[in-house]
Amino acid sequence: MPKNNYQLVCGLEIHAELKTDSKMFCACKNDPFGAQQPNIYTCPVCLGMPGALPLANRKAIDWTIKIGLALNCQINLFSKFDRKNYFYPDLPKGYQISQYDIPFCHDGFLDTSQGRVRIHRVHLEEDTAKLIHHNHYTLIDFNRSGVPLVEIVTETDIKNAKQAKEFGQKLRQILRYLEVADCDMEKGGMRLEANISLKKESDAADYLPDYKVECKNINSFRFMEMAINYEMQRQAQLLDNGQVPIQETRGFNAATAQTFSQRSKEAAEDYRYFPDPDLPPIEFSPEDIEQIRQSIPELPEQYAARLSHQYQLSLALTERLVKNKQRAKFFEQILILAKEAKIDGKKIVNALLNKKIDYQLTDEPKDVINKYQQANKVEAIDQALIEKQIQAVLQENSAAVKKYQAGKTEVLAFLIGQSMRKIAKKVDANLVKNILLDQLKN
Amino acid sequence: MDNKMTFNQLTLKEALDGLADASLTIEELYRDLNLAIKEKNQFYNIYLNLNDQAEQQAVLAQDTQLKGLPIAVKDNFCTKNLPTTASSRILENFIPQYESTVTDRLQKAGGVIIGKTNLDAWAHGSSTETSDFGPTLNPRNPQHLPGGSSGGSAAAVAADLCLAAIGSETAGSIRQPAAWCGTVGLKPSYGRVSRFGVIAMASSTDSPGVIAKTVEDTCLVLDTFAGPDPRDATCKPEVAPKFTSFLDQDIKGLKIGMIYHDLKGLEETNEKLAQELAILSQLGARVEKAEALDPHYAIGVYTVVQRAEVSSNLARFDGVRYGKDRSFFGDEAKRRIMLGTFTLSKGYSEQYYNLAQKVRTLYLNDFAKLFKKYDVLVSPSSPGFAKKLGASASSPMFGELEDMLLEASSVSGLPGINVPYYQNPDSQLFLGANFIAPMWREDLVIKVADAFEKNSKWNTWRNR
Numbered sequence: 001m002p003k004n005n006y007q008l009v010c011g012l013e014i015h016a017e018l019k020t021d022s023k024m025f026c027a028c029k030n031d032p033f034g035a036q037q038p039n040i041y042t043c044p045v046c047l048g049m050p051g052a053l054p055l056a057n058r059k060a061i062d063w064t065i066k067i068g069l070a071l072n073c074q075i076n077l078f079s080k081f082d083r084k085n086y087f088y089p090d091l092p093k094g095y096q097i098s099q100y101d102i103p104f105c106h107d108g109f110l111d112t113s114q115g116r117v118r119i120h121r122v123h124l125e126e127d128t129a130k131l132i133h134h135n136h137y138t139l140i141d142f143n144r145s146g147v148p149l150v151e152i153v154t155e156t157d158i159k160n161a162k163q164a165k166e167f168g169q170k171l172r173q174i175l176r177y178l179e180v181a182d183c184d185m186e187k188g189g190m191r192l193e194a195n196i197s198l199k200k201e202s203d204a205a206d207y208l209p210d211y212k213v214e215c216k217n218i219n220s221f222r223f224m225e226m227a228i229n230y231e232m233q234r235q236a237q238l239l240d241n242g243q244v245p246i247q248e249t250r251g252f253n254a255a256t257a258q259t260f261s262q263r264s265k266e267a268a269e270d271y272r273y274f275p276d277p278d279l280p281p282i283e284f285s286p287e288d289i290e291q292i293r294q295s296i297p298e299l300p301e302q303y304a305a306r307l308s309h310q311y312q313l314s315l316a317l318t319e320r321l322v323k324n325k326q327r328a329k330f331f332e333q334i335l336i337l338a339k340e341a342k343i344d345g346k347k348i349v350n351a352l353l354n355k356k357i358d359y360q361l362t363d364e365p366k367d368v369i370n371k372y373q374q375a376n377k378v379e380a381i382d383q384a385l386i387e388k389q390i391q392a393v394l395q396e397n398s399a400a401v402k403k404y405q406a407g408k409t410e411v412l413a414f415l416i417g418q419s420m421r422k423i424a425k426k427v428d429a430n431l432v433k434n435i436l437l438d439q440l441k442n
Numbered sequence: 443m444d445n446k447m448t449f450n451q452l453t454l455k456e457a458l459d460g461l462a463d464a465s466l467t468i469e470e471l472y473r474d475l476n477l478a479i480k481e482k483n484q485f486y487n488i489y490l491n492l493n494d495q496a497e498q499q500a501v502l503a504q505d506t507q508l509k510g511l512p513i514a515v516k517d518n519f520c521t522k523n524l525p526t527t528a529s530s531r532i533l534e535n536f537i538p539q540y541e542s543t544v545t546d547r548l549q550k551a552g553g554v555i556i557g558k559t560n561l562d563a564w565a566h567g568s569s570t571e572t573s574d575f576g577p578t579l580n581p582r583n584p585q586h587l588p589g590g591s592s593g594g595s596a597a598a599v600a601a602d603l604c605l606a607a608i609g610s611e612t613a614g615s616i617r618q619p620a621a622w623c624g625t626v627g628l629k630p631s632y633g634r635v636s637r638f639g640v641i642a643m644a645s646s647t648d649s650p651g652v653i654a655k656t657v658e659d660t661c662l663v664l665d666t667f668a669g670p671d672p673r674d675a676t677c678k679p680e681v682a683p684k685f686t687s688f689l690d691q692d693i694k695g696l697k698i699g700m701i702y703h704d705l706k707g708l709e710e711t712n713e714k715l716a717q718e719l720a721i722l723s724q725l726g727a728r729v730e731k732a733e734a735l736d737p738h739y740a741i742g743v744y745t746v747v748q749r750a751e752v753s754s755n756l757a758r759f760d761g762v763r764y765g766k767d768r769s770f771f772g773d774e775a776k777r778r779i780m781l782g783t784f785t786l787s788k789g790y791s792e793q794y795y796n797l798a799q800k801v802r803t804l805y806l807n808d809f810a811k812l813f814k815k816y817d818v819l820v821s822p823s824s825p826g827f828a829k830k831l832g833a834s835a836s837s838p839m840f841g842e843l844e845d846m847l848l849e850a851s852s853v854s855g856l857p858g859i860n861v862p863y864y865q866n867p868d869s870q871l872f873l874g875a876n877f878i879a880p881m882w883r884e885d886l887v888i889k890v891a892d893a894f895e896k897n898s899k900w901n902t903w904r905n906r
Contacts, residue, residue, distance in 0.1 A: 050528070
């Protein structure tokens with residue numbers, strides 16, 4: 001246990017590849033994970049060959065704004081692309097086309113169960129090629145070079161590792177709902193980065209520590225949670241000993257559940273950003289933005305709230321139904337059909353969730369309803385017969401009837417049980433209860 | 443030298459007419475041209491690579507707009523299956539798998555690439571002396587430089603080793619060598635011609651254009667490739683006009699402002715220009731002296747912006763691809779990469795890059811103001827005659843000083859054209875006049891330059 005009480009100061013940077021048909025600045029196919037061979041989806045533009053010029057993918061721009069709007073961001077009506085200059089073998093031009101001072105979206109938020117996380121900015125850039133390291137050499141696969149990549153940067157509002165995980169999961173859920181990104185974490189379709197430092201609990205709310213540790217290339221939410229927890233412990237120990245953690249980039253080793261130093265970042269990197277002279281600035285009208293806003297589908301939070309309200313189900317339950325869009329649509333169909341068939345929505349949903357009924361999300365909801373009805377078939381009953389049988393029960397149990405009439409209403413349950421036994425068929429207990437009550441009145 | 447006229451000495455227009463009325467065959471023309479290339483190319487060091495398929499391609503192009511006529515292409519235009527070096531050792535063995543929009547359209551219109559011409563390495567310079575493959579000599583006087591960076595293209599025209607040439611200008615690289623070699627050089631507005639496939643120097647000012655024997659010839663060539671290109675986002679989306687339609691126009695009433703007329707050291711060139719411009723007055727134009735913003739600031743703007751863009755544009759030659767590492771960059775490229783890297787660095791970009799962009803805006807505003815008063819502005823293209831071989835080595839700012847009179851218009855994106863206005867009878871060297879007009883008004887510079895050329899005695903093809 002650390003001597004002092006520390007508070008986490010943490011912001012996230014999350015990259016997600018957009019699943020547009022073509023790449024960000026050329027017409028090459030955007031399918032790095034589906035490619036059967038390396039370097040088949042390439043052209044002079046994404047290979048950075050001399051004289052080749054970029055053309056911005058309009059769909060990727062619209063989708064970035066869509067993401068921004070879904071995250072409650074402000075949209076810059078005037079924006080541009082900038083060159084981020086640095087050397088790395090996976091970057092064929094020697095610079096990455098990105099956005100510097102005027103991102104498409106800024107100042108948004110996403111709520112978690114532990115409070116609001118403010119979004120600093122959402123911008124669009126191009127992904128780099130993929131390096132494949134071998135023992136004595138490294139190969140470069142340019143299928144990924146130039147794939148549209150959205151970067152979402154939060155403010156330092158993350159209070160603990162669990163919240164970071166929830167934020168990431170919620171964000172991924174939204175991106176998938178928008179149908180703009182698959183966010184396949186294993187393949188690198190979504191990449192997580194957490195900037196972590198600690199301050200004393202007594203520090204002011206807006207105090208920022210003068211160091212920052214970047215945990216990079218984390219490929220699962222669970223690992224991010226583990227990395228943050230590990231870092232908190234590691235940094236607390238250093239701070240307790242009067243040391244300041246080194247400003248550095250760290251990776252995460254899933255096998256040891258520990259972070260490890262990758263490179264020190266003592267000096268701030270200088271990317272020598274300047275506006276890309278090959279790409280004219282981009283301007284939008286408020287109508288353009290409105291049009292994009294109209295294209296945003298119902299998002300999971302709203303979806304769950306609406307289902308809860310419309311079908312009188314608890315929010316905890318409907319939240320389980322909307323985990324992804326396909327599931328949400330399936331269960332909404334089930335609820336609509338159940339209502340028509342006078343089936344209790346809650347019962348059928350629970351039956352499905354508890355796997356009492358065998359089903360797939362790809363099944364026809366109508367068929368699933370039928371299946372449910374078959375399994376819960378109520379036998380045809382003769383109401384007059386039941387009434388007679390209940391009358392007989394009341395005569396046979398006159399002592400109990402007297403007790404009931406004297407105010408001991410708890411004997412009703414006994415009478416219902418007796419009646420059910422006499423009827424000896426699958427009947428609705430409510431029906432029995434109503435008939436009983438009716439007869440007891442007389 | 444034999445004074446008998448050979449077919450390669452024809453202007454493009456004359457050759458087109460000759461082929462049309464059958465007074466000339468394409469084989470005859472290539473026979474003379476190939477002889478001339480054999481005789482002169484090695485000496486002047488004009489072509490880095492020749493297209494050995496040229497004549498065959500020309501024969502097949504007889505039903506086209508340019509009828510297979512031989513066009514020289516600066517070696518920074520990517521040409522499929524023809525080496526493209528930008529005169530740098532780094533790209534010595536680079537054969538593009540794609541064609542620049544300019545050369546693609548040129549060839550579709552029946553132009554045949556006769557060869558790829560020498561330039562200052564990466565187009566960094568105004569002498570063609572900084573080429574990694576040796577300097578080009580000025581065909582008007584081989585003791586002198588051809589100018590640059592499109593020096594090889596200007597020399598190819600001056601030496602009659604082609605019928606017209608493609609060049610590119612970032613700040614003077616078409617007009618200055620055109621002036622020094624006594625040819626016509628047309629730099630269209632920035633964005634009028636696609637940059638796709640042109641090895642980038644300074645992306646925000648690079649403008650492909652034409653160096654040719656007459657104003658008419660520049661228009662005939664420009665007509666084949668100007669206009670929108672979906673592969674270049676900075677290319678103007680509106681269809682280009684037919685530039686040949688601006689020839690033989692009345693210039694009566696046009697207002698022409700002579701700028702930079704009181705610059706120190708330019709007394710001789712300015713005086714001669716003023717005398718020659720009397721031709722335009724006689725044709726009914728009004729020529730007067732106009733006050734423009736001091737061009738010296740443009741040197742600073744251009745130097746900072748261009749170096750910044752160069753440092754980024756050349757970053758791709760990092761040694762991972764193309765087979766040559768960065769040690770193969772020449773001194774000039776290294777100087778520019780270092781300066782550009784510095785001016786973009788944190789803490790300095792405010793002082794340099796951002797400030798330069800602000801001064802650039804001052805020039806734009808100044809020109810906008812001047813063009814309210816004048817239709818066309820004119821000045822000498824260069825402070826003087828072609829410098830001697832070796833002159834560039836002594837001054838790292840050689841190009842900037844030689845291009846000083848063109849840089850303000852370049853950083854403003856304006857169209858401009860160089861036409862010869864004087865030839866020194868002893869040195870055989872030329873002075874050229876630079877006419878500029880507002881953005882997208884190539885019509886104005888063509889009109890004036892065409893009238894000037896046809897009524898003066900300095901064009902060596904029109905007045906042979």
